Amino acid sequence: MKSDKPDGAKTGAGANANRRSALFLVRFVVLLVVFYAIVASHPVNDAVIVPFTSAIARVSAGILNLLGEKVTVEGTEIRSSRFAVAIENGCNGVETALLFGAAVLAFPAPWKRRLIGLLLGSVAIQLINLVRVVSLFLVGVHRPAMFGTSHTILWQSIVVLCGVLLFLVWAARETRAQQRVAVEESDRGASRPR
Amino acid sequence: MARPGRAEADTFPIRLDAGAALRVAVAFAAALAIWFAFSAPYEKTLAAAAELVIRVFESPDATSLAAIDGEIRVDRTDFPPDSARPGLPAADLHFNFALLAALFALPPHPLRPANFGRFWLAAALLWIVHVVALVFQVESVYATRLGPWSAEHYGAVARNVWAAGFHFYQILGRFAAPFVLWWGVGRPAWAPAVARKSRAT
Secondary structure (H helix, E strand, O other), rough: OOOOOOOOHHHHHHHHHHHHHHHHHHHHHHHHHHHHHHOOOHHHHHHHHHHHHHHHHHHHHHHHHHHOOEEEOOEEEEEOOOEEEEOOOOOHHHHHHHHHHHHHHHOOOOHHHHHHHHHHHHHHHHHHHHHHHHHHHHHHHHHHHHHHHHHHHHHHHHHHHHHHHHHHHHHHHHHHHHHHHHHHHHHHHHHOOO | OOOHHHHHHOOOOOOOHHHHHHHHHHHHHOOOOOEEEEEEHHHHHHHHHHHHHHHHHHOOOOEEEEOOOEEEEEEEEEOOOOOOEEEEEOHHHOOHHHHHEEEHOOOOOOOOHHHHHHHHHHHHOOOOOOHHHHHHHHHHHHHOOEEHHHHHHOOOOHHHHHHHHHHHHHHHHHHHHHHHHHHHHHHOOOOOOOOOOOOOO
């Protein structure tokens, strides 16, 4: 596409884009470290993460029972007569939600839309994580030899990849929304009587 | 002259459509196959590099690392000969290669030389991340898991730095690294540009 911007303007715009992109990365990494410091602390882990993980275990057990597996839950552990699995940190979707949250918060956007993105994204990540927990339990029951690889490599990567893609979808929509606002403001400015 | 709004709009041709999803899925599967095939030799390079780095900071050189059966076996010249050697699971360190490959498959033509070149640059940087993570893992073992020996050789600050550093990698770092590298090295022009904050809220 041909641009009628002078070369200097193009270079300036490119430098600005690079600076904003680098700033996004810096904010993202700083937020990750802050989030890590919060969730790794014992009080937060005991008061928030463990109860949340127990809730995931209960919901997953409910789904597994609907699917015909006769399971019981004890804390963060799901058991049946054939297999048992304990949901631990790293398997509760929290780490993916933190990555997603850090990216959304680091991205320049109005706060209201960031919060909506955070909420919807976190719900989506937890739904994907439920699929992960339920399917891993079923793999453990029916294909126990595949459990290790499915658990450590496959599903962890898939959930994180989904989190990243959700962020990219949100960021794309957000940027388009901002650009629409910019176009409307530009159009209003052009049509204003002098 | 182009209006500023229109020019900004032209900078954002991202399409996370079915084609992108398919490319990501195929790249992820292919990267996993490559990862399974080359994990063993890759772990040998990680062990050799991490051993080199650790030995820079210790005197006399005592640490030796060996990649054996999916583990990084840690040995020291001052370990008692009959004591067990710590074995660290290696796959956890570097399976994020598949994530990196999947992200680089997002553009419509991922195999174009420019994108492919950026991918290998990011992969090389990811290798450095893996080496650093392994150094932290070994040092965290030294600092926290060897009983009186740990207490004698590592202070409270060092224990926390090594252990928290590796824990951060386990919880968030290993998943964030591919995204950071993709965004920093490989994000092509069509990916979401970080737009200026809109004044309209």
